[in-house]
Amino acid sequence: MSDRITLTGLRVFGRHGVFDHEKRDGQEFVVDIVVWLDLGPAAASDDLTKTLHYGELAELAAGIVAGEPYDLIESVAGKIAGEVLRDERLTAVEVTVHKPSAPIPLNFDDVAVTVFSARADENAQTGRGPEPPRRSA
Numbered sequence: 001m002s003d004r005i006t007l008t009g010l011r012v013f014g015r016h017g018v019f020d021h022e023k024r025d026g027q028e029f030v031v032d033i034v035v036w037l038d039l040g041p042a043a044a045s046d047d048l049t050k051t052l053h054y055g056e057l058a059e060l061a062a063g064i065v066a067g068e069p070y071d072l073i074e075s076v077a078g079k080i081a082g083e084v085l086r087d088e089r090l091t092a093v094e095v096t097v098h099k100p101s102a103p104i105p106l107n108f109d110d111v112a113v114t115v116f117s118a119r120a121d122e123n124a125q126t127g128r129g130p131e132p133p134r135r136s137a
Contacts, residue, residue, distance in 0.1 A: 003037060012065035073113050
């Protein structure tokens with residue numbers, strides 16, 4: 001499935017981190033989400049109910065980032081991916097959580113983690129679902 005919806009640069013204030021001051025003071029996180037689904041029915045009908053409402057996708061992710069604090073952004077990304085993949089029309093989701101103000105005492109632009117989750121039954125039945133980005137050795 002090559003159809004997808006991409007949401008990038010969602011900025012949300014959250015309180016995630018292993019240090020007390022991160023949970024106390026919080027910071028801005030940036031979230032990117034890619035979801036794979038068949039967009040043919042929506043394209044043919046021009047009907048919003050035949051696709052994923054990206055405004056609702058943004059609200060769901062923002063609620064998780066602004067909600068319960070986690071120590072790891074891996075946990076935040078995993079929680080978002082799990083909740084998004086509850087929509088049975090989706091075959092896969094990729095969530096990247098950026099922590100540009102991570103407490104690292106060096107100059108850097110960004111720290112991010114990416115979680116990829118695919119519906120196992122879809123890939124097993126068709127042998128075709130999206131594959132995670134290839135990592136170079």
